[in-house]
Amino acid sequence: MDLDFEEESDNSRTSLGGYDYFFLEEPPSDVVCPICHLVAREPQQVSCCGKIYCQSCFSELESQSKWRLRCANCREEEPDSFPDRKTAGQINSLRVACLKRDDGCSWRGALRELDTHLSHCEYANMTCPFSVFGCSVRPLRKDLEEHENTSLRHHLKLAVKHVGELQKIIEENNDEQKERASHLEASIRELKAGHTTHKKEIRKHVEKKLESQTDSVRSKLSSLKNEIILQNSSLPLVFKLSNFFDLKEDDEDWRSPPFYSHQGGYKMCLRVYTNGCSEVRGSHISLYVYLMKSDHDHKLEWPFRGTIHVQILNQLEDSCHYSEKITFSSREIKNYNGRVKTQTNIGVTGLGKSRFIAQSELEYSRREEEEGEEEEEEEEERGRVYACQYLKDDSIYFRVSKVEVVSESTRPWLAQAIEDITND
Numbered sequence: 001m002d003l004d005f006e007e008e009s010d011n012s013r014t015s016l017g018g019y020d021y022f023f024l025e026e027p028p029s030d031v032v033c034p035i036c037h038l039v040a041r042e043p044q045q046v047s048c049c050g051k052i053y054c055q056s057c058f059s060e061l062e063s064q065s066k067w068r069l070r071c072a073n074c075r076e077e078e079p080d081s082f083p084d085r086k087t088a089g090q091i092n093s094l095r096v097a098c099l100k101r102d103d104g105c106s107w108r109g110a111l112r113e114l115d116t117h118l119s120h121c122e123y124a125n126m127t128c129p130f131s132v133f134g135c136s137v138r139p140l141r142k143d144l145e146e147h148e149n150t151s152l153r154h155h156l157k158l159a160v161k162h163v164g165e166l167q168k169i170i171e172e173n174n175d176e177q178k179e180r181a182s183h184l185e186a187s188i189r190e191l192k193a194g195h196t197t198h199k200k201e202i203r204k205h206v207e208k209k210l211e212s213q214t215d216s217v218r219s220k221l222s223s224l225k226n227e228i229i230l231q232n233s234s235l236p237l238v239f240k241l242s243n244f245f246d247l248k249e250d251d252e253d254w255r256s257p258p259f260y261s262h263q264g265g266y267k268m269c270l271r272v273y274t275n276g277c278s279e280v281r282g283s284h285i286s287l288y289v290y291l292m293k294s295d296h297d298h299k300l301e302w303p304f305r306g307t308i309h310v311q312i313l314n315q316l317e318d319s320c321h322y323s324e325k326i327t328f329s330s331r332e333i334k335n336y337n338g339r340v341k342t343q344t345n346i347g348v349t350g351l352g353k354s355r356f357i358a359q360s361e362l363e364y365s366r367r368e369e370e371e372g373e374e375e376e377e378e379e380e381e382r383g384r385v386y387a388c389q390y391l392k393d394d395s396i397y398f399r400v401s402k403v404e405v406v407s408e409s410t411r412p413w414l415a416q417a418i419e420d421i422t423n424d
Contacts, residue, residue, distance in 0.1 A: 048076035261403035267294035288352030362391035
């Protein structure tokens with residue numbers, strides 16, 4: 001199973017209608033939607049004349065029909081429609097040029113490969129890291145580093161302006177706090193003058209304030225405790241994905257709690273799309289591994305190289321667990337294997353498999369243990385048929401059995417450093 005990369009999709013490529021792309025050869029007329037006159041996206045075949053429509057175009061035709069729905073091709077009334085997977089495969093095999101060909105990209109390939117290419121295309125427009133401070137430039141990926149180097153003065157001015165605005169907000173809040181303190185002092189003076197009826201209200205207010213501060217301290221201590229437990233937890237680790245069908249229906253992703261490759265090692269997490277993504281949406285579960293920011297990153301070698309062993313556990317017997325490997329092998333710094341420096345503390349891109357497991361394999365089945373999984377089992381038990389079910393009670397259990405790290409720490413003299421936790 002091939003690895004692929006995941007990146008935020010471009011809304012302009014998922015709008016209604018067909019594929020408005022530059023095809024290297026004239027597409028066959030039987031795959032062109034009669035409504036938008038483009039190569040059909042998510043092709044639907046009608047029962048009356050066999051014509052192919054875009055799924056979105058046919059849905060729009062249904063919603064706009066005031067009386068009876070008529071086929072736009074043969075004018076037959078009330079035609080049925082169904083997804084045409086054969087035509088979808090034919091369309092995905094059509095060769096197209098990159099959407100950035102006018103900017104200089106020379107890539108050519110099958111339509112199904114376009115999204116993967118665009119996630120790495122050197123001519124794709126990128127968001128400047130200083131956009132949070134107001135930089136509106138969207139340089140090409142290949143020009144991003146040059147933009148950062150040549151715009152240092154401009155970026156510094158934007159950052160200074162942003163800090164100034166924050167300082168102004170803080171000062172305004174300080175004035176507001178001083179005004180509140182003044183009102184509180186006035187209330188105290190009234191109490192001393194004989195307004196004892198307010199004493200209980202003030203006591204409740206103080207107790208509520210203390211309770212809020214206590215909860216905040218407890219929350220911080222709990223987070224610190226969880227991080228300490230996480231750093232000292234050893235593989236294998238099991239994570240439970242609950243509410244599978246709600247996530248699938250809402251087309252939402254799920255992220256596992258973070259884990260470390262080893263003590264003092266690389267921090268990462270699993271990101272799972274229960275309904276799949278891209279061309280496997282609705283047929284597979286997609287799984288990606290994302291690197292995360294940690295306090296150990298300055299001691300480690302980058303890019304990260306290694307193999308993560310991930311299993312989906314059989315919930316009926318301790319056997320026939322579904323196993324896959326996610327291997328980070330590149331020696332070059334990529335979006336998915338480099339040190340995480342974003343404010344979100346998680347990598348922009350993950351590495352994994354869009355076809356991690358077919359959804360049809362999740363339900364109950366009976367199967368034999370795969371050869372070699374139990375090397376020490378007795379000869380007479382070989383070939384035994386096991387009950388197998390990965391999705392049960394609306395839940396799936398993922399196990400990270402081990403992480404084989406190829407890259408190692410290159411700064412052993414920093415390994416025992418004690419960091420100031422108050423800087424967080």
